[in-house]
Amino acid sequence: MAQKATPDPVPSSASSNAASPDAEVLFELRQVLESSEFAGSERGRTLLVYLVENALSGGLERLKERTIGIEIFGRDASYDTGQDAIVRVSANSVRKRLQAYYSRVPAASRVRIVLPAGTYVPEFQRVVEEPVDVPGPAEVPQGPTARPPNAFLSKMRLSFALVVLVLACAVLGYQNWKFRSAVAVSVRPDVLPWSGFAGRADAGIILTDANFTLHKSFSHREMTLAEYSSLDWLYELKAQAPAMLPLSGVPYTSVASAVTASRIAILLDRWGVTSFVRSARNMQVDDFKEDRPMILLGSAPSNPWVELIHDRLNFHVSVDVVRGMQLVLNRSPRQGEQASYVPTAQNQTAGVAYAVVALMPNLANKGPILLIAGTNANATQAAGEFLTDLPLLRSELAGRKILPGRKVQKMELLLRVDCMNSGASRSEVVAHRLTP
Template sequence: MSTYREILDHPVKAFQKEAPEECGPLVLEELERILESRQFRHCTRGKQFLRYVVTEKLNGRIENLKERSIGVAIFRRTANYATGDDPVVRVQAGEVRRRLEQYYQEAPEKTSVRIELPVGSYSPEFHRHSLQLSPPEASSVVFSAPSETKKLTRTFNAWRVSFFSLLAAVLMLAVLLAFMSFDRHAPVAQAAAPGSTSAAGTVLNEFWAPVLGSPQPLMIYLAKEVTYRPAISVYDEYARTHHGAFSKEVQRANDPIPLNPDRKLLWSQMVLYSDYGVATGDVDSAVRVSSLMGRLGKPDQVRIGRNFSYADLSNSPSILIGAFNDCWTIKLMAPLHFSLKDEGSQLFISEAGPHGRRWFWKNVSSAQKDYAVVTRLVNSSTGQYTVILAGLSGQGTEAAGEFVTNESILAAGLKNLPRGWPSRNLQLVLETNITDSEPDAAHVVASYSW
């Protein structure tokens, strides 16, 4: 059996893995401390996730610690949702692991039990303090393999956080690459008669039929906002008075510089960064659509920012992703039944007509409510099939991207449309609840076809 020898220069705690029934009360006490910590206090989804997996483990309901079960219980996904296309549980698990690592870096020495979520699993492990070692004893102590004993020295914790941060980054990259290339050549069910939802993949095929029937690749257009950053001189000035902080690009690119709010900046001290400015919700939708096109066997091309013209819209079927950051979205939607309006500080979705409704982004209890419009133009002014995904915020656009690529969500949203909708222009207003910056599955609150 492998062993690990650590030379320690300060007292440590050794933790031993415990069966849930042997340390249940201690685990519940520790769980509450974790949920009230600064790492989890304002992370609603993370708290829900951790409370769920811990209580299910303590109650012996191991069968509920599956990705699909968690997606249904926590994220309100349907029982048959495609986990391969929807990584929401995997992403949240990674976030919870990261916050737990941070919590135990700052945990008080009197912590009697430790809750961990192993990489690759949704079943938490509980480790209880077993002994206190003095420095002389610690200098020669031998630890068994990690699965038997957890080494919780400050030195090892620093190494482990760095290692798992790198591992998490590699895993996330692998998930993203797999998500974009998964099953690109898998067979897809052929579309049945318009309006039918009896065959797997039928609703997706009907919605995207004009794209699949075109000889041209689908053009996926991502808008890019104007983005500024402080000039290097601002960072250098800050570094001189703060022990070199923000003297490296890796910190300047990843952390906001904590300038005094009253600190005045000249316009010359702000620099336009042309490579920045793509919204994360837009990227999420683009990845979902590209992945779907791969599974349907349809080539696609991605264009970003100004690298897209009206001629491109006229030459190929297109999907425009974004709302007020996309000038083409605003222009094409302006004469339609549902359009985007900008009235000073008010951004909203507007319905045409003297009694038209309006939808605004809003705070609701501990979450937010966002709206988006999915516009499907079979007969567009460009002469090509065009789809527009436009949310009032990035999360709204992300929810719209999931709506048009998820078979079960799309089928539920289109079930009340009149017969013959696949051959008509269509607009759908979607509503989604947002918790911890994650949108729930969207549902249709208004529709119009012509």
Template sequence: MNTQLLYREEEIPIFENESSLPEDDIRWRLAVRVAESPTFASAPLLAKFLLFVCERTIANRTEDLTERNIGIVVFKRRPDFKTSEDNIVRTYARQLRQRLDRYFEEHERDEPLRILVPRGRYCAVFEERIALPQLVTKNFPEQGEPEKSAPLMMNPPMADDAGDAPSRRRGVWAAALLLGLLLAGLAGARMWTLQRTAAAEAAGPVWKEIFQPSMETMIVSADSGLVVLEEFSGKPATLEEYSDGSYFTQFDRNGTEEQRKLQRLSRERYTGVPDVNAAVAMTALPEARKTHVLVRNARALHVEDMKGVNLILLGSAYSTPWVTLYEPQMNFRFRFDQTVYSSYFLNNRPQPGEPEIYRNGSTSPPYSTYAVIGFLPNIDGAGRVLAIEGLTTAGTEAAYGFLLHGEIGAFLKTVPRDANGLRPFEILLRTTSVSSSASTVEIVAKRVY
């Protein structure tokens, strides 16, 4: 692809004093390399969009990157172009983000930098790539010893040592760092157990419908960075704010060290170790080896990606807001009470003897917490969704284990089938533990639809 044909000076009549970029600028070379790749070969307008956004960002002229200017420059709209009547820029921006995700997934080991176009903005962000743990293992061992080290959470936020920072905010950063280390320690003890028992046949009816040879399966890991931002701001993200990126704009400041940490956290993608372990175990299932499986962070997801596939959603609406798309189908719904800063499950239609709300139990050992496993139709009617939500890390891990260890098998024997296969269902689990690690698990409520 000839880059000069994509991006020429005379194609930008509304801008003056064009600045040239150094040929050895690694950011510009990356932008050109991506634009000329096979991923963009069939989409010259997207390639041109990408180069324009990257060039203006590198030249520190992001004020030029308005929706109206992009419409005129890239898409040749008339000078009286009205963004309220023509959404071409927003439509192509969504496609551009999808193509960028695809390119960097395919070149995970090749590119030292990654290009992001944050939702709600049109500037380019160049971030250093950090390799994820290998999630898909085709030659999975049936027997052997556990690995000596477990994958750690990527770049856990560092504790803020600034003396003038509010103690609550310092506590959030310290808690985030400690959480990453604690989860890594737990994962080291539990990871092999999940791997070794992942092929339990008792949960086979679920896995056979989630991993179908004729349909792609996507495992969506929770957005651990979002949780820290929500803890910091005291305001959970709605799905609309999360999907269009507007929730993260409140952290787009870099005046202080604390603000720079928040800004970085709002731009990068973090996944907790329990989700990584669960994804590893799920991709090792015999059923998963017969189909194409993708693992994607919740922040990299678009609603279009969720159509025509089978989905596994890891985490509650607090860390994976996409779960709220399926709430109309669910009876047990995750809620967060800001007045007492606590989460709970709402029993939308209690049956006789059932409480309306399920909250975490005692603040001293033994602890009790809850999790929900939902097996539901996908939003477009094609494919199935397996949603796994917990009020705490212990609850979420208990739900993972309940599926992967085959404990769900006895319940599945009671679930009828129809022409589409296993009927949709929900189960509410209660787990009792003596520490942050789950121990006993039991079904306390269920629904079959």
């Protein structure tokens, strides 16, 4: 009997007995992200990952225009959605790119990702085989098959949310890696700051906490590390945003943080260093006293554990409350340096941003801490790209007369990042500090 493929909507009550509905969708997401339709749109890929991830994890409360504008495009919590159409324009672009992709490969997928007009909630349409009537022996009619109840998504949506985000964003990181780093990596890390990881069996990568950032946008106040680690702010968040109640316990991170983590994990794996990823919310002070490297992503407002090394930093990302922005302060300016480095780029706007990369011993002087923090999400991601692009890293170090394999106790690099609306186009070291 001949067969033809037609899309069939995948209901929210997808069966747990089926072949992992979420895994099929993530596989399809990867195919879409790798397609020519999305290859030139970083903004489109970022938005699609966010929409799919939240749809899979049950985070429908986040799929609203204002929330997307805040979490993906860096808009202020009070921004005017009537005047600023970035979410609507970007969603329409994603919708058209998906339509173009499936018109080109109509029968290549078991599941299709569709973004209906007028909504930010994607649908996952399963491609089923329908019989085509051809002469043949009569068949005994079969009764309808009952659809199994929802088990998988309702059971796993909270605990699986962060994993889905990291896995989906790892696709973006891996694609960027393939294009940016085709040079073979040595058996052992031989370039700063990675040479500080030599001989280590594993390393931790600490993600930013997106819910904590959202809480501060509601509370309009800064919080100490002690307040953050007590987790009392989670109860405040539930009171401030009741819609967030089902998700407040989920350790969400930003796309930039997840992409950076995936790039670093790939690099460390080539050196035989196993990496594990944790949310900042799940860390304890004692974790920074162990004999293993810890990589902190983001500045203190999104990853409060940066406070542990704040006083030891010459270059540090600080919040300017008056101007409502992050900048880099230089504690001890040298000749030709500025006391402060003020960015002109804010999240998804073009201009100049800055990032700090710092390597230093941990609290017990047993293992290294590596900080990667930018004045905005694009700058943090650009710093991660800079550190994992080994030819560029070596070139920049050599340009400042820093021997790539030199042994140091402490190193700080201040990066200037040229930002475009959807990412960074260029990074360079403008200042540094070394402690032999």
